[in-house]
Amino acid sequence: MKKTPIIGVTGAARYWAPAWWCTRIALRLAGASARRISVRHTLDQTRLDALVIGGGNDISPEHYNGDISAPVKSDPERDKLEIRWIEYALNHQIPLLGICRGAQLINVVLGGTLHQDIRSLRKLTYNRPGLLPTKQVKLTTDSQIAQVCKTTTLRVNSLHHQAVRQAGKDLSEVGRDLDQIVQAIEASDGRNIIGVQWHPEYLFYLPAQLALFRWLVRTHETSVDNDRATT
Numbered sequence: 001m002k003k004t005p006i007i008g009v010t011g012a013a014r015y016w017a018p019a020w021w022c023t024r025i026a027l028r029l030a031g032a033s034a035r036r037i038s039v040r041h042t043l044d045q046t047r048l049d050a051l052v053i054g055g056g057n058d059i060s061p062e063h064y065n066g067d068i069s070a071p072v073k074s075d076p077e078r079d080k081l082e083i084r085w086i087e088y089a090l091n092h093q094i095p096l097l098g099i100c101r102g103a104q105l106i107n108v109v110l111g112g113t114l115h116q117d118i119r120s121l122r123k124l125t126y127n128r129p130g131l132l133p134t135k136q137v138k139l140t141t142d143s144q145i146a147q148v149c150k151t152t153t154l155r156v157n158s159l160h161h162q163a164v165r166q167a168g169k170d171l172s173e174v175g176r177d178l179d180q181i182v183q184a185i186e187a188s189d190g191r192n193i194i195g196v197q198w199h200p201e202y203l204f205y206l207p208a209q210l211a212l213f214r215w216l217v218r219t220h221e222t223s224v225d226n227d228r229a230t231t
Helices: 018-029 076-091 101-109 144-149 207-229
Strands: 006-010 033-037 050-053 096-099 113-115 130-139 153-158 163-166 171-177 182-187 193-196
Touching (some): 050 207, 076 096, 076 101, 096 207, 101 113, 130 182
Parallel strands (some): 006 050, 050 096
16 A cells, blocks of 8 residues: 655745645645645655645845845745755755746756746736636647646646746746746756646646646655665
């Protein structure tokens, strides 16, 4: 009997955190058990099988050489916590799924840069926040995420005003919206890393979106099976 994978989920520390509860449901549907990580919720790293870096406030601009004088709604303590967790996951080859801010932070940890505010770049897509899948994203045909979602065109939601500008080391930009703003990144060196700019946890009722959480569970199970085969 296979052990239920334990997947850490980073996010805001407040009790009423809809992203956490929705991610927990999505991971349960995918066959995993979620464990909350925040500045108030700790988790033993040795128990972790995979990691979701969740959405939230802006990343402090000093982490990516941004404009430190620009007004931002940041959370420095959360930045530090999640950077440590991302580095731990990278060093221990733990599968990573980054959501919105989480995708941006994975990119920053790997040396990438961000658009600090994309509102002036919007020409074909409204930048109005919304939970419903009203925005179109085109995925690179041969990308891992296109294979996972079984499509090259997705309808997604949008809750962001920052985005990946240039991909970090060994990351590829594999999804863009109609304004050509990066909406998805993934590892180009075989590691299990996917980052999406939208919020699939609010769209888990759609098979293509739940597939991202199933991928996270499946990659862990595959790595366990491979380890067993070599011992």
